[in-house]
Amino acid sequence: MDWTNLETLWFVLIAVLWIGYFFLEGFDFGVGNLLPFLGRDDAGKRQMINTIGPFWDGNEVWLLTAGGATFAAFPEWYATLFSGFYLPLFIILLALIVRGVAFEFRGKHDSDRWRLTWDWAIVVGSVVPSILWGVAFANIVRGVPIDADGEYTGGFFNLLNGYALLGGITTLLLFTLSGALFLGLRTTGDMQVTAVRTARLLAPITTAVAAGFIIWTLADAADLGPLTLICAAGAAVLSVAVAVLAYRGMDGWGFALQGGVIAAAVSMLFVSLYPNVMPSSTDDAFSLTVFNASSSTYTLTVMTIVALVLTPIVLLYQAWTYHIFRARIGRTSFESKSPVDLIPGANPEGK
Amino acid sequence: MEALELARWQFGITTTYHFLFVPVSIGLALTVACMQTAWHRTKDPKYLRMTRFWGKLMLISFAVGVVTGIVQEFQFGMNWSGYSRFVGDVFGAPLAMEALAAFFVESTFIGIWIFGWGRIRPSLHLASIWAAALAATLSAYFILAANSWMQNPVGFELNEETGRAEMTSIWAILTNETTLYAFPHTIFAAISTAGAILIGVSALLILRRKDVEVFRPSLKIGLVVSLVGVLATMVVGDLMGKQLVKVQPMKMAAAEALYETEEPAPFSLLAVAPFEKQPERSSFDLAIPGLLSFLAKGDFSSEVKGINQLQAEAEAEYGPGNYRPIIGITYWTFRLMIGAGILMFLLAAIGIYLWWRNKLERSTWFLYAAIGGIALPFIANSMGWIFTEMGRQPWIVQGLLLTSQAESTSVGAGTVATSLIGFTLLYGVLGIIAGWLAYRFIHRGAEDAPETAGPAAEADEPDPKLKLSY
Structure with a gap:
């Protein structure tokens, strides 16, 4: 192999x-996935959403x-992948659109039904991708x-096979666990306790499912x-370590080691692909x-050149954002007031 | 309908929609950055209230702009894989640069700006809105460089073996003459858009006597921004037209429904023709003699090539085929763009005159006109892009690749129809919601300035109040 x-x-x-x-987006998806389970009331939900508020867009x-x-x-690769995986990508796009505006719009109008609608948009928009x-x-x-010609000739249901579905459950669990660990890090009070408990519960299940997928x-x-094999072993060992922690x-x-699990698992997939980027199941000769x-x-x-110059800078200022917003978020600031209350005249009922 | 036609409709709808929000975001981000700078310098609470009011309006637009932008990047591969294979070597680079150099800065620093009130030093907070605004402007540069290459391909060679375009000079692509005109034209249009919104929304609130101490100066800022923005857009647009005659003469002739080559060529005011039947002349044409020659070449007597001659030349060069865009569309979109621009100029000029005569707030007719004027930049921006893209047809890359060769052959019409309907419905609903939110938000007027000296005072609190946050 020539590298x-x-x-x-x-x-x-x-x-x-x-x-x-x-x-990165894994943990903010995870927070969205956990919204209906951990966010028992509006203050709790806002506490959760605000932990990822400054980050999700950059992620x-x-x-x-x-x-x-x-x-x-x-x-x-881009042409074959994007045209071949048309419907899944279309659904992902719909989910990401709904989710992105949900964060922004949720607090901009004071009504329970409004918030509930956007809560579901966040959940669906996180679980589906x-x-x-x-x-x-x-x-x-x-x-x-x-x-x-490098064209995908399968249909939509070709993509729904056992291995792929296991892959989907694996990423769902991995991201949700990331979200729970992140919430444990970024919140105080009951939310933190529940988040830590959730992570404790999810981690062994995630490890087991991920191990199945790796095997x-x-x-x-x-x-x-x-x-x-090294990447696979790394992912397995780190996943066990995350469960213990x-x-x-x-x-x-x-949370830090969870990053390692994801890095090792994605590396395993890429290394096992190389030198292919998209193997053809029709004929090896047609593989990209x-x-x-x-x-x-x-x-x-x-x-x-562009990537080597810019990527370190991106990493620096993104890391800096996480440093700025490192303070844990409590629920008190969300209890009485929604952002709408802070706009004069917006809430005449004084709810 | 065929998959190709559906894919074109989807691209047209999603792109036009995306571009309703992009100029608002860019224009307002730059304006809000200036307002916050004014507050930072003077500590006048009026500017703080302005910053927060217009900033929130910007964020509503920003949210929709960002999420619909992802579709833009994905659909090249999804619907246009033939195109992607052909141009990826050239076209992908500015797209990747846009993400690396601009989108990361934009998204990260807009997050810092939203959530950073009171958490970081005011100067850093001010810097974050500038970073986001300038990154948004920079992103326009890269995407326009990519688009300009489709209008005027430079810095590449065709690889005989693979039949694909390959980049030979990134510098040539980033300094494409078309980009150098399209970028300022677009940015000034975005600034004019912000100006028209500032004028119209301020007028509405002044009519309702709401927070006049904030919206009176906002109106005046809007008038200046709009006048400067529109004038600059027009000047650059004129230069761009002259360059267009050189690189895409068919587009210019189609913009004028100029069928025969003429010397001097007239500027058409109203042409009537059965455009859909591909006629060889207009049935009726009211025109100003010589004006097109002047606009195209800078003197009143020069020759401008007509559609019929250009069609014959294209057939000689590329083989038999129809190389004319749909003349009815190019003709009317071009006129609507220019017409809306002229009305925007008049609105700003009249407003400044009334301001000078100290009659601005009493001229209710002007204030009502200004509210209607909010629609103008949206018309001008959309029509400009529809003209640019439809005027290039049948080419997707001028002279190199036909739109009909660019589609994803593996994607069927049913699949494209699904996504077309899905995106259109979702975008429609989002548009209604965003419009409703913006409308309600505007009617509430500007919030009061925080009682303390400003957001900095929030910094000491363990749980700062999340005012712009979620």
């Missing part, structure tokens, strides 16, 4: 972008960047029917490289690889 070429570098960079996306840009980078570095991203990635790894991936893999209520370390799907050397060089 010293631009195509491979970009394959690694795209894996890094997806790791960033799944780790979502990791997805846009992964998409843009795939377009720029591997146009064939949490599952579908796992389904999509599992299908990429498993291989889908692709013809000689299925390894069992299906055509040839098992040592790197794939969650059991002990050490949510800070648990990092070499036949990539852009020209010039474009890759330009993009490498």
